[in-house]
Amino acid sequence: MKRTLAGAVVLAAVSQEVVAQLGPDPPLTRHGWEVGAQAAHYEYREPNVVKLAGNRLGILGAYTFTGAHGLFSKIDVRQSYGRLKYEGSGTQNNVPDLIIETRAVVGSGFRAGGSVSLSPYSGLGYRYLYSNLQGYSSTGAVGYRRYSNYLYAPIGLTARVHFGGGWVLAPTVEVDVFILGRQVSKLSDTGLGYGDVTNRQDKGRGHRASLMVEKNHWAVGAWAHYWHISHSDTQPIGLGQVGREPENYTREGGLEVRYRF
Numbered sequence: 001m002k003r004t005l006a007g008a009v010v011l012a013a014v015s016q017e018v019v020a021q022l023g024p025d026p027p028l029t030r031h032g033w034e035v036g037a038q039a040a041h042y043e044y045r046e047p048n049v050v051k052l053a054g055n056r057l058g059i060l061g062a063y064t065f066t067g068a069h070g071l072f073s074k075i076d077v078r079q080s081y082g083r084l085k086y087e088g089s090g091t092q093n094n095v096p097d098l099i100i101e102t103r104a105v106v107g108s109g110f111r112a113g114g115s116v117s118l119s120p121y122s123g124l125g126y127r128y129l130y131s132n133l134q135g136y137s138s139t140g141a142v143g144y145r146r147y148s149n150y151l152y153a154p155i156g157l158t159a160r161v162h163f164g165g166g167w168v169l170a171p172t173v174e175v176d177v178f179i180l181g182r183q184v185s186k187l188s189d190t191g192l193g194y195g196d197v198t199n200r201q202d203k204g205r206g207h208r209a210s211l212m213v214e215k216n217h218w219a220v221g222a223w224a225h226y227w228h229i230s231h232s233d234t235q236p237i238g239l240g241q242v243g244r245e246p247e248n249y250t251r252e253g254g255l256e257v258r259y260r261f
Helices: 001-020
Strands: 032-048 051-067 071-088 090-108 116-136 140-166 167-185 197-201 204-215 218-229 237-238 241-243 248-261
Touching: 032 071, 032 218, 051 090, 051 248, 071 116, 090 140, 167 218, 167 237, 197 237, 204 248
Parallel strands: none
Antiparallel strands: 032 051, 032 248, 051 071, 071 090, 090 116, 116 140, 140 167, 167 197, 167 204, 204 218, 218 248, 237 241
């Protein structure tokens, strides 16, 4: 992920120098609706404890408002679904796993010289994840449903480089400032006498990057998301026991295509 972020930044800087003479005016943030689809590989890890991994498919939608002086705001939603493989207390296949994410950001686009524009932005994001581990693993361990909720503040930068003929290269880098996490574990699903528990997470960080190529109404490219969340608080779960959500890492990346109306 660090290489991806660094590479996108270097690419934006180099592109500015290389194509400064190729076009008269750089394109700023584009107004209108977008719809799209994603294909990705996903991996969630609790170090030395759990791994959930597999392929996912997703859909997305967004609307961008633009105003005077390069000002813009954008609302976007994505939904991603996969049937993953669990490795931990044994193994389990075809685990249903759903992500729904929505974000609202505001920013300002400005010309950086030649055929390059830069659009810094910030805002608020919410990420919801549902994972259904009900049933039994290969060793007979019993699973349960998990609900994950993240509230975070995205801070990012998109560069748009015009190559002429309607072709645009648009790298984006972003830091996601973690605000709060809530993890709901339906331990009652196990039938072992434990109660459901809600844990709070206060520390974490996220990063994301993408590299899109745009032509007229279409955009296609690669993207990557990363989360590192520290362990949660501790809460009673019954039978004299306590539980907490362990430290975890999430990596997700793939290809995306978008169409703009």
